[in-house]
Amino acid sequence: xxxxxxxxxxxxxxxxxxxxxxxxxxxxxxxxxxxxxxxxxxxxxxxxxxxxxxxxxxxxxxxxxxxxxxxxxxxxxxxxxxxxxxxxxxxxxxxxxxxxxxxxxxxxxxxxxxxxxxxxxxxxxxxxxxxxxxxxxxxxxxxxxxxxxxxxxxxxxxxxxxxxxxxxxxxxxxxxxxxxxxxxxxxxxxxxxxxxxxxxxxxxxxxxxxxxxxxxxxxxxxxxxxxxxxxxxxxxxxxxxxxxxxxxxxxxxxxxxxxxxxxxxxxxxxxxxxxxxxxxxxxxxxxxxxxxxxxxxxxxxxxxxxxxxxxxxxxxxxxxxxxxxxxxxxxxxxxxxxxxxxxxxxxxxxxxxxxxxxxxxxxxxxxxxxxxxxxxxxxxxxxxxxxxxxxxxxxxxxxxxxxxxxxxxxxxxxxxxxxxxxxxxxxxxxxxxxxxxxxxxxxxxxxxxxxxxxxxxxxxxxxxxxxxxxxxxxxxxxxxxxxxxxxxxxxxxxxxxxxxxxxxxxxxxxxxxxxxxxxxxxxxxxxxxxxxxxxxxxxxxxxxxxxxxxxxxxxxxxxxxxxxxxxxxxxxxxxxxxxxxxxxxxxxxxxxxxxxxxxxxxxxxxxxxxxxxxxxxxxxxxxxxxxxxxxxxxxxxxxxxxxxxxxxxxxxxxxxxxxxxxxxxxxxxxxxxxxxxxxxxxxxxxxxxxxxxxxxxxxxxxxxxxxxxxxxxxxxxxxxxxxxxxxxxx
Numbered sequence: 001x002x003x004x005x006x007x008x009x010x011x012x013x014x015x016x017x018x019x020x021x022x023x024x025x026x027x028x029x030x031x032x033x034x035x036x037x038x039x040x041x042x043x044x045x046x047x048x049x050x051x052x053x054x055x056x057x058x059x060x061x062x063x064x065x066x067x068x069x070x071x072x073x074x075x076x077x078x079x080x081x082x083x084x085x086x087x088x089x090x091x092x093x094x095x096x097x098x099x100x101x102x103x104x105x106x107x108x109x110x111x112x113x114x115x116x117x118x119x120x121x122x123x124x125x126x127x128x129x130x131x132x133x134x135x136x137x138x139x140x141x142x143x144x145x146x147x148x149x150x151x152x153x154x155x156x157x158x159x160x161x162x163x164x165x166x167x168x169x170x171x172x173x174x175x176x177x178x179x180x181x182x183x184x185x186x187x188x189x190x191x192x193x194x195x196x197x198x199x200x201x202x203x204x205x206x207x208x209x210x211x212x213x214x215x216x217x218x219x220x221x222x223x224x225x226x227x228x229x230x231x232x233x234x235x236x237x238x239x240x241x242x243x244x245x246x247x248x249x250x251x252x253x254x255x256x257x258x259x260x261x262x263x264x265x266x267x268x269x270x271x272x273x274x275x276x277x278x279x280x281x282x283x284x285x286x287x288x289x290x291x292x293x294x295x296x297x298x299x300x301x302x303x304x305x306x307x308x309x310x311x312x313x314x315x316x317x318x319x320x321x322x323x324x325x326x327x328x329x330x331x332x333x334x335x336x337x338x339x340x341x342x343x344x345x346x347x348x349x350x351x352x353x354x355x356x357x358x359x360x361x362x363x364x365x366x367x368x369x370x371x372x373x374x375x376x377x378x379x380x381x382x383x384x385x386x387x388x389x390x391x392x393x394x395x396x397x398x399x400x401x402x403x404x405x406x407x408x409x410x411x412x413x414x415x416x417x418x419x420x421x422x423x424x425x426x427x428x429x430x431x432x433x434x435x436x437x438x439x440x441x442x443x444x445x446x447x448x449x450x451x452x453x454x455x456x457x458x459x460x461x462x463x464x465x466x467x468x469x470x471x472x473x474x475x476x477x478x479x480x481x482x483x484x485x486x487x488x489x490x491x492x493x494x495x496x497x498x499x500x501x502x503x504x505x506x507x508x509x510x511x512x513x514x515x516x517x518x519x520x521x522x523x524x525x526x527x528x529x530x531x532x533x534x535x536x537x538x539x540x541x542x543x544x545x546x547x548x549x550x551x552x553x554x555x556x557x558x559x560x561x562x563x564x565x566x567x568x569x570x571x572x573x574x575x576x577x578x579x580x581x582x583x584x585x586x587x588x589x590x591x592x593x594x595x596x597x598x599x600x601x602x603x604x605x606x607x608x609x610x611x612x613x614x615x616x617x618x619x620x621x622x623x624x625x626x627x628x629x630x631x632x633x634x635x636x637x638x639x640x641x642x643x644x645x646x647x648x649x650x651x652x653x654x655x656x657x658x659x660x661x662x663x664x665x666x667x668x669x670x671x672x673x674x675x676x677x678x679x680x681x682x683x684x685x686x687x688x689x690x691x692x693x694x695x696x697x698x699x700x701x702x703x704x705x706x707x708x709x710x711x712x713x714x715x716x717x718x719x720x721x722x723x724x725x726x727x728x729x730x
Contacts (some may be wrong), residue, residue: 560582573614
């Protein structure tokens with residue numbers, strides 16, 4: 001639901017009736033749809049901004065109602081209040097807070113764009129004089145014919161590299177359709193000429209042989225066509241999955257912040273498969289059955305135009321019903337996809353956290369929760385299948401009406417000798433061949449929404465903007481010295497909710513800076529900006545005097561090492577995880593890195609040494625062992641800038657000592673930023689940067705900050721009562 005420049009007609013009338021004199025709907029700047037009513041119900045609401053006013057409206061029982069109408073000049077500020085599973089947009093007017101509307105996280109980015117666009121329009125100093133109405137990016141209606149044509153165009157782009165195979169398969173399919181036209185004609189000759197004249201009996205074996213040959217050839221051609229299309233469909237599904245997997249690796253972190261893992265897994269496992277079904281089941285059937293319908297129509301008019309007209313009587317009703325059925329079912333397929341995504345997410349959580357489940361003896365509760373999601377999937381699938389199985393017999397009945405009319409009128413023609421029995425039999429055979437593809441094509445009315453929903457969601461991911469790896473005006477920095485500079489850095493995950501404000505810091509090569517602050521102070525966010533997982537909203541981050549936004553992203557991250565608090569290990573061997581950041585490393589280099597990380601001793605005791613599988617997320621190793629493998633991985637990566645996210649927290653003293661020794665070797669000669677939740681880990685830092693509520697409040701050495709008795713001193717005093725950090729001042 002991005003920003004839009006068109007609103008419903010009913011809402012337009014409501015807004016126009018309340019606009020000041022001289023202002024009309026043409027002064028609409030932009031609008032934004034949301035998915036909750038002000039009272040939290042799931043319903044459509046809308047934020048509308050004109051040149052002078054901000055309007056909040058909601059729709060209930062199909063009718064729009066204006067809930068708030070404010071002058072832009074009287075709005076002092078806008079804030080977002082986090083709620084459970086949702087957020088609320090509030091406006092400050094005359095010192096009072098007015099809740100304008102609610103919305104879920106699904107539309108949070110759109111609301112961020114809306115508020116960001118509003119900030120310079122509100123208040124006494126705001127101005128709309130130089131603001132033009134937003135150029136709306138059209139939101140595709142995936143139930144429309146135009147949307148389907150666009151999707152078909154995208155599908156064709158996947159097929160272009162294999163167009164020769166597709167053309168050959170379609171030619172074979174057309175050949176099979178042409179062969180289908182022969183048996184009814186031979187049957188007419190058999191009935192009208194061979195079976196009624198004894199002198200023609202000698203042709204009986206020939207006619208039957210021709211019928212047999214036609215069936216044999218048709219069977220062979222169909223097999224060839226099916227095999228070719230099967231291979232082509234599998235190849236196209238493979239191409240779609242490959243592009244999908246590639247894009248998933250290139251998408252920015254903010255994309256994953258708004259997505260569920262289960263939903264993405266559903267797109268990879270289920271939705272990409274729909275491209276396979278499209279080319280194997282849908283496209284060939286449409287071509288083959290469509291050609292049969294065209295061919296049968298020509299033959300029926302050739303045999304008897306009066307009967308042919310009777311055949312076509314139900315066709316408009318069939319087409320009308322099929323179109324409306326498709327649009328009707330599209331909504332249910334969307335709900336089905338959402339339920340599957342949530343189901344996958346629930347199962348993924350249950351399996352990934354199985355140890356926690358068992359520790360807290362919550363197996364029954366987890367099973368019950370998964371069963372609830374399974375019931376939602378069942379309900380969604382049942383709604384689809386019950387409705388589709390209801391409409392198919394109705395379509396079949398409409399199809400049969402034409403056949404009944406042909407039997408009635410054709411029988412009259414035979415009785416009056418205006419038509420031979422053989423021609424009527426042939427006509428009925430052709431009629432069956434005509435209605436069979438018509439039924440199949442109408443039956444595809446519930447295929448189309450299913451495939452379009454799935455294929456569209458696949459393309460949604462593929463078309464998502466990826467990270468900018470090679471920015472314009474790129475500066476080549478092959479090897480960092482390690483000089484860092486943060487100049488008035490400001491950032492917020494939501495534009496109007498800053499997380500970091502006014503960060504200034506200069507770090508010399510080889511210097512160690514400790515980042516200190518309460519939970520949520522912005523330490524981890526600052527690290528994410530260093531790695532360009534996000535870009536700053538204001539200010540600059542420089543490395544060796546170059547803005548990180550002008551660096552090649554791969555070149556930047558290849559010179560940054562990151563050891564996190566709970567390191568992630570991939571399924572594979574110990575050696576595979578150590579060499580992850582340096583795929584060219586030799587076995588000797590892997591072992592050397594492990595020795596420097598104090599990991600070699602425990603690795604050689606594993607069943608298969610360096611070739612021992614670590615399990616999913618490194619689950620077969622202890623926390624300290626995973627941490628040392630992560631340090632070895634960072635050592636082998638050989639970064640110029642090192643980031644440590646409290647890598648020794650929650651470890652026993654012996655393990656912590658080994659890791660501290662390994663970290664000491666890792667930090668030698670490297671610029672280091674270390675996040676600390678336990679202040680004792682930073683006593684050896686060259687300087688400490690203390691953050692509070694996203695702002696830098698102190699900068700200095702450990703001793704200098706203690707002497708000031710400011711925020712750092714307060715944090716130390718709080719921690720001295722915890723036994724795990726006794727000795728901070730020692």
